[in-house]
Amino acid sequence: MGVEEQRTEKKRPGFRFWFSCRLLQGFGLLLCAAILGRSLYLQVVDHAKWKEMHIGQAQSVVDIPVYRGKIVDRRGLDLALSLKSPSLFADGALVQDPKTTAARLVPIVGEAADKIEQKLRQNKRFIRLRRGLSMEEAQQVAGLKLPGIGMTSEWRRFYPFRHSGGHVIGFVGVDGVGLEGVEKAYDGLLRQSVRSTTALRDGGRRKIWLRETPPPLPQERYGLQLALDGYLQSVSEEALQKAIEQHQAAAGQAILMDAQTFEVLALAVWPGFDPNHYSSHQPAEWRNRAIADAFEPGSSFKTFLMAAVLDAKSAKPEDRIFCENGRIQVATHTIRDVHPHGWLTVAEVLKVSSNIGALKLADALGAERFYRYLDQFGFGKKTGVDLPGEISGTLRPLASWRPIDLAVTAFGQGVTVTGLQLASAVAAIANGGLMKTPRVAKAVLDAEGRVVKVFGHEEGRRVLSAATAAKLRELMRGVVEPGGTGTRAALAQYTTAGKTGTAQFVEPGTRRYSLDKYTSVFVGFAPVTHPRLVLAVVIHEPQPEHYGGVVAAPVFRDVMEKALPYLGVLPDKKLEDQPPTVRMVSASPEEATAEGVPMTSAEDDTVMIPDVRGLSLKAAVAVLKDSGLSVLPQGRGRVVRQHPGAGTSARKGAAVTIELEEVL
CATH class of the missing domain: 3.40.710.10 (DD-peptidase/beta-lactamase superfamily)
Structure with missing residues (x-):
């Protein structure tokens, strides 16, 4: 083999190495370009999608408890208000023995055991069993410690005066919608509406509340003051x-x-x-x-x-x-x-x-x-x-x-x-x-009871x-x-x-x-x-x-x-x-x-004592003085007793003792 051939033979391995390097370098550039392009696509084109996924992993939507507004009389006494009330529910995936569980819940739910069992066998994560439990019933449920049975809080309507004014105030159904009376007429004003906010959560999907963003408190809807007077x-x-x-x-x-x-x-x-x-x-x-x-x-x-x-x-x-x-x-x-x-x-x-x-x-x-x-x-x-x-x-x-x-x-x-x-x-x-x-x-x-709108009185039409x-x-x-x-x-x-x-x-x-x-x-x-x-x-x-x-x-x-x-x-x-x-x-x-x-009466200086029970001090004094009688008040609030009693005779100027108490 000649000298020239030997030189050529020696150069060939260096060329292959150089070519391989160039090939790898080109592939690397293509890979980098692909990665850069993908990153650019994710950051720019798919930005909204990935941001939403990030927020979804780090934040959660929280419903703010909103309850129906109060109804009060002209003096501010509560005629209708919303109270927090326990409700009974079941998680169908966690109920271990539907038949036994149903039998133990009969006294509380108030339904037949077979009907309760039928509900418990549903493949649902939330099965409502009963609304409006009393505190005693809620304690009974807690004491049973039944797997898959839990309680949540809901707002229910309460009418403190019971029968009094019922036809005017009306009532709401189990879904919180006004069905009769003022509750129906002003349902759009009083009814609770869904409100929500966001909260951070950890890897265990538990909510995290920061000091500057505390948990939201329940909110009350607009209330209504009636012209009605409870007394x-x-x-x-x-x-x-x-x-x-x-x-x-x-x-x-x-x-x-x-x-x-x-x-x-x-x-x-x-x-x-x-x-x-x-x-x-x-x-x-x-x-x-x-x-x-x-x-x-x-x-x-x-x-x-x-x-x-x-x-x-x-x-x-x-x-x-x-x-x-x-x-x-x-x-x-x-x-x-x-x-x-x-x-x-x-x-x-x-x-x-x-x-x-x-x-x-x-x-x-x-x-x-x-x-x-x-x-x-x-x-x-x-x-x-x-x-x-x-x-x-x-x-x-x-x-x-x-x-x-x-x-x-x-x-x-x-x-x-x-x-x-x-x-x-x-x-x-x-x-x-x-x-x-x-x-x-x-x-x-x-929500604080301040007047935000007064229903104006019309001028009227002449008849x-x-x-x-x-x-x-x-x-x-x-x-x-x-x-x-x-x-x-x-x-x-x-x-x-x-x-x-x-x-x-x-x-x-x-x-x-x-x-x-x-x-x-x-x-x-x-x-x-x-x-x-x-x-x-x-x-x-x-x-x-x-x-x-x-x-x-x-x-x-x-x-x-x-x-x-x-x-x-x-x-x-x-x-x-x-x-x-x-x-x-x-x-x-x-x-x-x-x-x-x-x-x-035959005696001109004798008067009949009027009935002032239920009156304020000012009104009682005015009535008694107008009858020619003096007044000895005791206590504060409204008159609950008087002596001498109403309807008895007394001389003009006689003193009438009235006892007053605060009436809730």
Whole structure:
């Protein structure tokens, strides 16, 4: 082999090495470029995806407990609030012995063992067994130590006053949705909504709370303040129930309103129900009869006939009408008065409640004008109150009226109203002729109880001139004075006005008037000089007495005697007009117009001690001093006892000791 060949042979291994290095270098560059490209793709193109995965591994979403807002009365007392309540659940993957577990849970769940076992055999991580456990039941579950059985906390609704105000407040279902009353009307405001935040978590998926970001606390939704007053609600319910039990009635209602603002201060319905246990009552018992039941108002409707007559100037209070000695024929119908009358003034027609006088006034007024005034008062239409389930009542179109319809509508037959319609219409007379929309809610509150929105009071629309309303108030005052049909509604220290009504009950099946079922009505206001409160009382099917002046009027008196002093309304009767003792003359229903006549004491310096229990110190002092008595107060809060007792006689200037306590 030559020298040249040897050189060539020696160079070949160096070339191979060089080539291999270059090849590896090129491959490395390609690999680096691929890694760089992939990194760039992950960091730029897929950035959102990987960031979300990172957050998902390091953070978790946490639901903030939010519970339904409170409902309070006008003084701030809780009417409805949310409480934390244990709930029982099972983890199907961890339950070891469904049959034995079910048998041990029967007393707590309250279901058959086979049904519980069927639930436990479901392949679910969360199986709800029962809501709303008591603390004792929760302790029992904890003591059983059953695998796969656990408890969680939920918010449930609680109504501290139980039956009181149940028809107004209403209730919520197990899912937290309002089903009746204010709870339903303002469900969107009160109902809890889902809120969430984020929290860090460790490798064991446990939440980590830093000092600067503590765990979120439960939050309360907006609350609601009602115009309703808890004390006045209780007073109204007690007086209504007393009358219903006394007269063996089927049902009743009492609506107490502010005459100037149309705020509903109390709305009592009997029979009542406990919203804490609404499912144990029949749905018919949930119904708010004051807005959902219509009835014929009877002679209480003569009030609005008189309003139309006076405003249209078709007759004057002193005009005289011949009342046919108690009997008149209209077409094929015979109209009668309870007591026969000859000549009566227009004012006396209302005072003694003459049907014949009313139909003659209606005939002189004319159907068209009468209908127009009834429409202005809102009959045949909903009041617009902020409660669900209101009906409109019935006022047939004028075009369908027959001659007899004008006559019977004049004394409250052939037309139906609700209790709230009746109260609202009389409130328009009491406040000078302005009709407004009745309201139950007063203001919206934040979680701390601060007012964030007040429901404004509307100006109202005029349905009567102020002069007509003033005249009508005086005519209605005569109804409760001696000789009127509503003497049992008269108040000892306040001027009073109102109208009685007694209507035959219409049988639902036959649509005919019952021969032994009636509706008793009294609606009125006080004081007459400056009307503050309006109260409508309706009692259905009382037995055996059924006249409104006998059955319903005493409820008005019982409520007003406590409500007016409680609100700080000063008596407007002069001392000489307030008899020291009152004797209620026993009378049959036919003689009801003669009862309640005040009997004057022989001693001019003797006064009757009024009942001031339940009043504030300021109101009690005002009432007693106005009666000519001095006061010795003891304690703070409201009057719970007094000595001497109410109704006893004492000399003017005598001291009355009143004991006061804080009432929760």
